[in-house]
Amino acid sequence: MSFSNALRACLLLLALLFAPGARGATHIINIGDNFFGPTPTTLYSFSITAGDTVTWTNTGFANHNVTSTGSPTFTSSPFIIPRNGAYTFTFPTAGTYNYTCTLHFNQNGVLIVTNASANQLPTVSITSPTNGMKLLAGSTATITTTAQDADGTVQRVEFYESGTNFIGVVSNAPFNLTSTNIMPGNFALSARVFDNLGASNNSATVNIQVLTNATLLVDPALTNQPAFHVSNAISGQTYVFEALTNLGAGSFGSRWFPIATNVASGTNFIFNDTVLTNFFPRLYRVRQDL
Numbered sequence: 001m002s003f004s005n006a007l008r009a010c011l012l013l014l015a016l017l018f019a020p021g022a023r024g025a026t027h028i029i030n031i032g033d034n035f036f037g038p039t040p041t042t043l044y045s046f047s048i049t050a051g052d053t054v055t056w057t058n059t060g061f062a063n064h065n066v067t068s069t070g071s072p073t074f075t076s077s078p079f080i081i082p083r084n085g086a087y088t089f090t091f092p093t094a095g096t097y098n099y100t101c102t103l104h105f106n107q108n109g110v111l112i113v114t115n116a117s118a119n120q121l122p123t124v125s126i127t128s129p130t131n132g133m134k135l136l137a138g139s140t141a142t143i144t145t146t147a148q149d150a151d152g153t154v155q156r157v158e159f160y161e162s163g164t165n166f167i168g169v170v171s172n173a174p175f176n177l178t179s180t181n182i183m184p185g186n187f188a189l190s191a192r193v194f195d196n197l198g199a200s201n202n203s204a205t206v207n208i209q210v211l212t213n214a215t216l217l218v219d220p221a222l223t224n225q226p227a228f229h230v231s232n233a234i235s236g237q238t239y240v241f242e243a244l245t246n247l248g249a250g251s252f253g254s255r256w257f258p259i260a261t262n263v264a265s266g267t268n269f270i271f272n273d274t275v276l277t278n279f280f281p282r283l284y285r286v287r288q289d290l
Helices: 003-018
Strands: 026-032 043-049 053-058 086-090 095-100 108-114 123-128 134-136 141-148 154-161 165-170 177-179 185-195 200-202 206-211 215-218 227-231 238-244 256-263 269-272 283-287
Touching: 026 043, 123 185, 123 200, 141 154, 141 185, 165 177, 215 283, 227 283, 256 269
Parallel strands: 026 053, 043 108, 134 206
Antiparallel strands: 053 086, 095 108, 123 141, 141 177, 154 165, 154 185, 185 200, 185 206, 215 227, 227 269, 238 256, 238 283
């Protein structure tokens, strides 16, 4: 092969591979003298995927052509493929395509074109924290996931709060994200996984609560019964109001008496002691359980 022909063939191949809008793979089939394929055979069979392109390259000494013997039709253009010449055709649909060189007896080939398998979506699930878990504000928490792609590879996992608030991204297995000094609040966590073909899928949402200490203050305006202001609360979280009625005997932790349980409607709300009617000295507290 001369330098100019070799250069022309390389440029042709590059043009096919990088042409705008090109899709599918490009395959090379050699045209030998009286046969198609890498070795002499009376019928060369080759399998590709719909959307792929085939380039027949004449590596023999004689002139040849490529002509289909069925539908759909395709014929090399120009009709004669000289030595070192090439002909290219893209097969958009699945089927069996028989072809021949009409210049030579028993020089035949067949292309078996199959539909590409649909890309399966990757999957991801958050394994920790679990739905409904409570964590302590200021601590370190790790969102652990299980990310898989049945027909490819996982490229990255993105993490979100409330579906749209971006938290972070991890591009390497095991696709876990660690956060330090987590802030108090109610959070709806989710993960979005991407595969090597760009397809994505979302995990189920995991709802967690991050707790912090609330402030309990006596309300001096209400004197007929103990009343307390709770501040620094988090709307939607549950707070338990308790009283210590026995200051002298027994284990300290076992002497707290539950008065009420409230789901905070905002950052501030009021607890009233409507259960204990006597006014002996006692202690009160508001708490949350991890």
